[in-house]
Amino acid sequence: MANPKGLIGIIPMGTVPKHALEVISDRIFDLLGIPAHILNRVENPSYAFDRKRGQYDAAQIMTAAESMTWHDCPKTIWVLNVDLYIPIFTHVFGEARDGGSCALVSLYRLDSDAEGSPVSEEKLMARAAKVALHEIGHLFSVPHCTDYRCIMHFSTNLDVLDEIPMAFCHYCTAYLEEGVRRAGLR
Amino acid sequence: MDEKLRIMVVDDEKIVRESLYHWFRKAGHVVDMAASGFEALDKLDKTPFDVLFVDIKMPGMNGLELLAKTKEEYPDASVVIITAYGSIESAVQAMKAGASDYLLKPFKPDQMALVLEKVAIQRRQEDRYRYVKGLLDEVTRFDNIIGQAPVMQEIFDLIPEVAQSDSTVLITGETGTGKELVAKAIHAKSLRANGPFIAINCGAMQETLLESELFGHQKGAFTGAEQARKGFLEVVSGGTLFLDEIGEISPKMQIDLLRVIQEKKIIRIGEREPIDVDFRLISSTCRELDKAVQEGRFREDFFYRINVISLHVPPLRERKEDIPLLVQHFLNKYSQETTKQVNRVTDEAISFLKRYDWPGNVRELENAIERAVVLSKGRTLHLEDFSFLKPQKTRSAPPRTLREIQKDYIHEILIQESWNVTQAAKVLGINRVTLHKMIKRYNLQKPSDSN
Ligand SMILES: [Zn+2]
Ligand SMILES: [Zn+2]
Numbered sequence: 001m002a003n004p005k006g007l008i009g010i011i012p013m014g015t016v017p018k019h020a021l022e023v024i025s026d027r028i029f030d031l032l033g034i035p036a037h038i039l040n041r042v043e044n045p046s047y048a049f050d051r052k053r054g055q056y057d058a059a060q061i062m063t064a065a066e067s068m069t070w071h072d073c074p075k076t077i078w079v080l081n082v083d084l085y086i087p088i089f090t091h092v093f094g095e096a097r098d099g100g101s102c103a104l105v106s107l108y109r110l111d112s113d114a115e116g117s118p119v120s121e122e123k124l125m126a127r128a129a130k131v132a133l134h135e136i137g138h139l140f141s142v143p144h145c146t147d148y149r150c151i152m153h154f155s156t157n158l159d160v161l162d163e164i165p166m167a168f169c170h171y172c173t174a175y176l177e178e179g180v181r182r183a184g185l186r
Numbered sequence: 187m188d189e190k191l192r193i194m195v196v197d198d199e200k201i202v203r204e205s206l207y208h209w210f211r212k213a214g215h216v217v218d219m220a221a222s223g224f225e226a227l228d229k230l231d232k233t234p235f236d237v238l239f240v241d242i243k244m245p246g247m248n249g250l251e252l253l254a255k256t257k258e259e260y261p262d263a264s265v266v267i268i269t270a271y272g273s274i275e276s277a278v279q280a281m282k283a284g285a286s287d288y289l290l291k292p293f294k295p296d297q298m299a300l301v302l303e304k305v306a307i308q309r310r311q312e313d314r315y316r317y318v319k320g321l322l323d324e325v326t327r328f329d330n331i332i333g334q335a336p337v338m339q340e341i342f343d344l345i346p347e348v349a350q351s352d353s354t355v356l357i358t359g360e361t362g363t364g365k366e367l368v369a370k371a372i373h374a375k376s377l378r379a380n381g382p383f384i385a386i387n388c389g390a391m392q393e394t395l396l397e398s399e400l401f402g403h404q405k406g407a408f409t410g411a412e413q414a415r416k417g418f419l420e421v422v423s424g425g426t427l428f429l430d431e432i433g434e435i436s437p438k439m440q441i442d443l444l445r446v447i448q449e450k451k452i453i454r455i456g457e458r459e460p461i462d463v464d465f466r467l468i469s470s471t472c473r474e475l476d477k478a479v480q481e482g483r484f485r486e487d488f489f490y491r492i493n494v495i496s497l498h499v500p501p502l503r504e505r506k507e508d509i510p511l512l513v514q515h516f517l518n519k520y521s522q523e524t525t526k527q528v529n530r531v532t533d534e535a536i537s538f539l540k541r542y543d544w545p546g547n548v549r550e551l552e553n554a555i556e557r558a559v560v561l562s563k564g565r566t567l568h569l570e571d572f573s574f575l576k577p578q579k580t581r582s583a584p585p586r587t588l589r590e591i592q593k594d595y596i597h598e599i600l601i602q603e604s605w606n607v608t609q610a611a612k613v614l615g616i617n618r619v620t621l622h623k624m625i626k627r628y629n630l631q632k633p634s635d636s637n
Contacts, residue, residue: 059201086205088268089295098211143214154213156295 008036008136008185009073013061013080014044019121020107020128021079027129027166028136032176034185036077039070044082055085058095058104065102074183075139076102077132083108093156096135098143099179103135114159127161137172140179145172189306191215192234196226196252197241197268202291206239209298223247227255231564234527235263237286237305242269242276250280257284259530259566262312264305331367332515335505341368344497349375354447354492356432357470359499362549365470366430368499373426378466381425384418389431393439401442402454419452422465432469432492433478436629440488447491467492482633483597502544502551509540512548516555517567528559530566538569593628596621605632 008028010021021038028036048060065078084092084106093110096103110127112118119127130151137152145152148160150169155161168176180186193215195206203219210217218235220226224247226238238256242249253265267280267288277288286308287301331338348355349372357365366385373383388396402417418427429435435443446452447467451460469492478484502509513531521528531539544550558571596614603610611621624630 059205085292086209087199087202088205088209088289088292089298090292092295096212097208138212143212154296154299 007073008032008034009070009076010036010038011065011070011076011078012038012041013078014041014082016041016079016081016107020125023125024077024079024105024129024132027133031133031166031168032136032180034180037073039073039076042078045080050085053085055083055091056080058084058086058092061104062095062097062100062102065104066100074101074185075136077136078102078104079107079128079132080104081107091156094131094135096138098138099141100139103132103139105132105135110158123162126166127158130161130164130166133166133168137168137176140176140183142168142172142175142179145169147171191236191302191306191309192218194218194220194226194229194235194238196220196223196238196244196249198222198244199241202241202268209295213299213302223249223252223255226252227259230256230260230263231566234260234529234565236309237264237266237302239266239268239289242267242280250276250283253280253283253285264309266301266305331364331371332512333505333508334511335500335508337500337505338508341497341499345371346375348372348495348497351495352377352466353494354466355468355495355497356475356493357468357497357499358475359470359472360501360545360547361472362547363499363501364548365472365499366428368497369426369428369468369470372468373428373466376426376466378425381465382422383426383428384422385428385430386418387430389434393436396435397439397442401452404454404457417452417454419446419463419465420454420461422463424464426466426468429467429469431471433471433473433475433484437485437631440485444485444488444491482631483629502547506540509551510536512551513539513555516552517559520556520559524559526559526562526565528562528565528567532566532568535567535569535572538572538575542575592624593630596624596628597630600625600630 010025012018012021025036025038028034045056045061045064047064048057049055050057061078061080061084065076070076084095084104086092086095091109092106094103094105105128107124107128110119110131111124133151142152144154147153147169148163149165150167150172151164152168152172153160153164155164193210195203195210195217196219197203197206198221200221203221207217207219218229218233220229223240223244226240229235238252240249240252244252247255249267249269253267256263256265264286265280265284267277267285268291269277269280269288270291274290277290280288286305289297289301331342333339333342345368355369355372357368359365369385370383373379386396386399391399398415398417400417400419402415402420446463449460450463452463453460475484475489475493479486479489502512513536517529517531520526539551539554546553554572554575555567557574558567562571596610599610599613600607603613607621607625608618611618614621616624
């Protein structure tokens with residue numbers, strides 16, 4: 001994976017640990033060979049807060065994010081630390097549209113295990129990177145994968161997410177390559 | 187993702203619709219959306235869908251009404267009902283009405299994945315069921331002949347039996363009943379199955395051409411014969427020769443063929459030395475040949491030779507219970523050929539097709555379905571799609587050519603006038619010479635002349 005023509009932008013939304021942004025950036029470069037730049041922080045999306053649910057509407061944040069363009073960064077990852085939902089779902093870890101330009105990644109539910117006790121920093125970082133890479137996969141039109149050892153495998157179960165290695169399977173790598181090329185990033 | 191499904195999301199709320207749309211897209215499915223039950227039915231009429239996700243609460247037509255309509259008209263589509271927490275009762279009602287599953291909003295994302303998996307498994311089981319049912323359908327069809335009616339079952343039973351012997355077979359039945367299919371089935375089940383099956387329509391050919399087709403010719407044997415050619419009687423060696431409309435062949439040809447059947451030898455046109463031939467003869471006719479024999483228009487010895495075994499294929503109007511089965515068969519055939527995915531016929535149209543008399547039999551039905559499929563705009567054929575079929579007051583005879591009608595009329599008048607040519611010509615309004623020419627052309631013969 002050489003000669004990147006474009007970049008991926010990482011945008012912190014609200015207060016997000018800097019370390020998480022760096023890990024995400026590193027893993028993107030490791031796996032995709034595309035440099036990912038950490039851009040300036042934007043405000044916490046209070047406009048998307050739903051009082052009844054006590055959660056943030058991912059679709060509204062996405063609409064706001066899609067209305068902005070970033071020079072040199074056709075694809076952007078927005079990292080937040082709030083509880084996200086979409087109307088049909090109780091919650092989501094991340095959100096991206098098939099072939100879209102923006103992806104959301106929330107650290108909110110990643111920092112504890114099934115029993116609610118906090119997990120190690122290392123584990124949290126790995127989870128954040130996997131969710132980010134999964135959503136990036138969608139931005140390049142890669143659909144979900146049945147392979148349990150592939151980042152594109154769909155999972156909202158954190159135990160399952162922990163078991164997934166930091167890698168795309170064979171097929172998804174091929175899809176991803178094609179998607180990256182089609183998006184003009186290589 | 188192992189199975190790509192065609193999904194339609196039906197919800198009046200744009201945000202819900204789009205959330206589901208994007209989620210299914212990411213899961214690798216083909217997705218479409220509809221904002222109302224009416225829009226959903228409209229889309230279903232044009233494209234097939236595997237699964238519908240339907241919100242129960244919609245203005246106009248609610249989810250349960252759409253579920254009922256979908257199950258009635260497109261039973262192959264699975265429906266998953268989406269409902270808000272608190273309306274569990276309507277979810278239960280939906281399951282009773284044939285929904286595959288229901289989801290209580292909002293649901294955990296992995297619940298959605300589970301529901302999809304469940305639907306996919308259900309569909310696989312149904313496919314397997316349809317496959318097994320397809321095998322059962324085989325019982326009701328013999329190669330390409332389709333029928334559940336007892337008269338057809340009798341024919342299916344006879345075919346393997348007839349195939350065992352090497353005797354000549356005469357298949358009777360109206361035009362378009364599928365006599366050639368029966369002949370092919372006999373050939374396919376016989377010991378000659380690996381040999382050729384050659385079908386010749388005797389009614390469609392001039393006598394000299396038919397003669398050279400059957401017996402072959404040498405180079406220059408007649409004008410236009412630029413190459414020596416083997417006749418079908420030679421080419422068909424080891425196989426089955428099917429002579430369609432055998433009632434149309436001339437007395438001379440009857441004698442020539444009779445000799446071939448008896449001696450198993452032929453002499454090519456323009457040659458002297460006979461050659462051995464080996465074939466089984468199956469013939470067919472839509473006329474009452476025994477009557478023609480009685481009237482001296484068909485050689486009795488030849489008739490008995492070609493009629494060792496006789497089979498009668500009934501006209502379609504005598505097995506109307508097979509019409510839905512045939513309609514489905516031709517629908518599958520032509521929707522595949524035209525890739526138009528027309529796969530339903532309304533009950534109203536079916537009952538019309540069952541009322542219609544089908545003078546042209548199965549062939550006419552096939553043509554009608556082909557025409558309706560080609561012209562249809564939706565996936566369902568309605569009564570109006572068959573308006574080109576005019577219901578008849580009385581059953582009309584099978585269509586005949588002008589030539590046949592003229593021949594029969596002249597013959598009728600000749601009999602009426604006791605073969606007094608002068609008298610008959612007067613009645614017919616033509617001169618004597620013309621009538622003589624016609625008698626010759628149509629091979630009309632006085633009863634006493636044939637012996
Ligand atoms: Zn995903
Ligand atoms: Zn994969």
